[in-house]
Amino acid sequence: MVEVVRHSFITRMLTPSSRIETITPMKLKAFLSIVDPDKIISNGDKSSQLTVTWYENSESTQITSENSNYTLNADGTLLVKKNVSPTTPVQILCRAYLCGFQK
Numbered sequence: 294m295v296e297v298v299r300h301s302f303i304t305r306m307l308t309p310s311s312r313i314e315t316i317t318p319m320k321l322k323a324f325l326s327i328v329d330p331d332k333i334i335s336n337g338d339k340s341s342q343l344t345v346t347w348y349e350n351s352e353s354t355q356i357t358s359e360n361s362n363y364t365l366n367a368d369g370t371l372l373v374k375k376n377v378s379p380t381t382p383v384q385i386l387c388r389a390y391l392c393g394f395q396k
Contacts (some may be wrong), residue, residue, distance in 0.1 A: 318372050319372075321373065325391065347385065
């Protein structure tokens, strides 16, 4: 959320507005880049090989496709459509597993 602030060029003062604007949606992505000095896993971006599970506030609350506040995309990204109040923040967690790596 963003608080709207008005600027007066005459008084050169900033005045907070009485309204709050929301900025949604927001897209989140798990990213993994590997540099393996032992050369067990090839170096580079492995993000497309991640299996990602998203959670809201704790790992006991998994975000699923049934939750209308979020969209789980096929590329593993999470689109957050939920408006969050500054007085009640939300923590988004992800658990990512690297699958199918090869030398």
